[in-house]
Amino acid sequence: MEELNGTPKFEIIKIGLSEIEQLREISIETFVETFKETNTQNNLQQFLNEAYSLDQLKSELENPNSEFFFAKFGYEIMGYLKINQGEAQKESIGHNALELERIYILNKFQGKKIGQILLDYTFEIAKKTNLDWVWLGVWEHNQRAINFYLKNGFVQFDQHIFTVGDDDQTDILMKLEVDKTKSYFTPF
Numbered sequence: 001m002e003e004l005n006g007t008p009k010f011e012i013i014k015i016g017l018s019e020i021e022q023l024r025e026i027s028i029e030t031f032v033e034t035f036k037e038t039n040t041q042n043n044l045q046q047f048l049n050e051a052y053s054l055d056q057l058k059s060e061l062e063n064p065n066s067e068f069f070f071a072k073f074g075y076e077i078m079g080y081l082k083i084n085q086g087e088a089q090k091e092s093i094g095h096n097a098l099e100l101e102r103i104y105i106l107n108k109f110q111g112k113k114i115g116q117i118l119l120d121y122t123f124e125i126a127k128k129t130n131l132d133w134v135w136l137g138v139w140e141h142n143q144r145a146i147n148f149y150l151k152n153g154f155v156q157f158d159q160h161i162f163t164v165g166d167d168d169q170t171d172i173l174m175k176l177e178v179d180k181t182k183s184y185f186t187p188f
């Protein structure tokens with residue numbers, strides 16, 4: 001709508017079932033951009049077929065403990081976020097924690113603070129929901145993302161296995177306490 005008035009604006013939008021095709025598209029595009037150099041074509045394809053099939057994404061979108069958000073500028077989707085609470089978390093960290101399962105920005109929009117905005121948005125949700133921790137898993141060799149989390153104060157507390165095709169990879173588990181006194185995110 002905003003384009004009709006000539007001024008596209010930045011927004012974070014909660015994703016519903018009606019956006020499943022766009023979600024699938026950006027999930028695949030960002031995963032391939034990030035991991036194509038470090039996985040075989042077969043493993044990558046197997047992972048995409050399983051993790052980002054329409055059936056799988058539909059069940060995740062319908063899970064009341066999971067939420068997906070797009071970062072958009074006008075009609076353009078620049079990246080997305082997936083967070084889990086309660087039983088949707090991939091590890092039994094506790095009901096006072098929120099899992100940042102996916103944070104992906106398209107290559108061409110990286111380094112423009114969009115990742116930072118989505119991370120701040122995650123913490124604001126955790127704070128409003130009165131949760132104490134945000135945690136995540138990151139591939140041990142994804143140094144850029146690890147640096148991003150370290151810069152934000154995350155610390156390693158464990159590790160788990162993340163399987164891409166037939167390749168069992170090690171994910172570092174990192175966590176950061178939610179500061180209930182802090183204002184993380186100011187709406188635009």
Ligand SMILES: CC(C)(COP(=O)(O)OP(=O)(O)OC[C@H]1O[C@@H](n2cnc3c(N)ncnc32)[C@H](O)[C@@H]1OP(=O)(O)O)[C@@H](O)C(=O)NCCC(=O)NCCS
Pocket residue numbers: 030034102103104105106109110111112113114115116117137138139142144145147148151
């Ligand atoms: C990791 C990611 C989400 C960060 O988002 P981003 O929008 O690129 O990062 P931002 O612009 O918000 O930058 C925040 C900080 O990240 C780090 N960073 C950003 N771009 C960087 C780069 N090119 N090289 C190294 N560090 C970088 C910096 O510390 C930066 O802060 P500073 O520039 O003020 O010092 C994004 O790069 C991404 O989507 N990567 C590919 C997918 C991925 O690995 N996701 C995480 C899976 S666990």
